[in-house]
Amino acid sequence: MEHVDHILIVDDDREIRELVGNYLKKNGLRTTVVADGRQMRAFLETTPVDLIVLDIMMPGDDGLLLCREIRAGKHKATPVLMLTARNDETDRIIGLEMGADDYLVKPFAARELLARINAVLRRTRMLPPNLVVTESGRLLGFGRWRLDTSARHLLDDDGTMVALSGAEYRLLRVFLDHPQRVLNRDQLLNLTQGRDADLFDRSIDLLVSRLRQRLLDDAREPAYIKTVRSEGYVFSLPVEVLGAPS
Secondary structure (H helix, E strand, C coil): CCCCEEEEEEEHHHHHHHHHHHHHHHHCCCCCCCCCHHHHHHHHHHHCCCCEECCCCCCCCHHHHHHHHHHCCCCCCCCEEEEECCCCHHHHHHHHCCCCCCEECCCCCCHHHHHHHHHHHHHHHHHCCCCCCCCCCEEECCCCCCCCCCCEEEEEECCCCEEEHHHHHHHHHHHHHHCCCCCHHHHHHHHCCCCCCCCCCCCCHHHHHHHHHCCCCCCCCCCEEEEEECCCCCCCCEEEEEECCC
């Protein structure tokens, strides 16, 4: 049987839940709607989903807290698209820092939400088509780290595992497949998310910051990901293919 993507919509506005849920159903998606974090947790305990549409402004546990909770729990790999009622850059920045894969500002066209959902699903299931990948499962070594490309997690020199979000993994793969080469923000956004940047898009900068934290890389004097002023970023260390993961 063909898989039908299951979308969980978390929004305290009943009208928005129903309108969005019905529109997505009409366009071939399976949907479940819930009103708050409590209902979201209860549903996820029993049913996996393919993507969560999560409103930021909700009473009680807001979307930012819930996103952080998702990223720290067993559903950490589930993509999250955040909705915000305010055209406020701070909300978008914090949402991306918490691990959201994309965001959309209310009011929005249902067709745009569907397009964003489909784009997030596509890029979470495959490496970007223009990213050079020579083998499906490899162990890549750089500095004190190894990346297991089968399990999609980092291992430090003691063998301790560091989990990566989907966006963090894709960005690290881009850097590791293009080491010691300057990549500008447009290139990085296109390679990792399949879209072009707008004038005020800071998502790549935020993602680089998150990845530096995973690598324990000092942003003031980074050893791994260096900022090239007015140009972009460069992964400064050589990368070694260590073989297939055990």
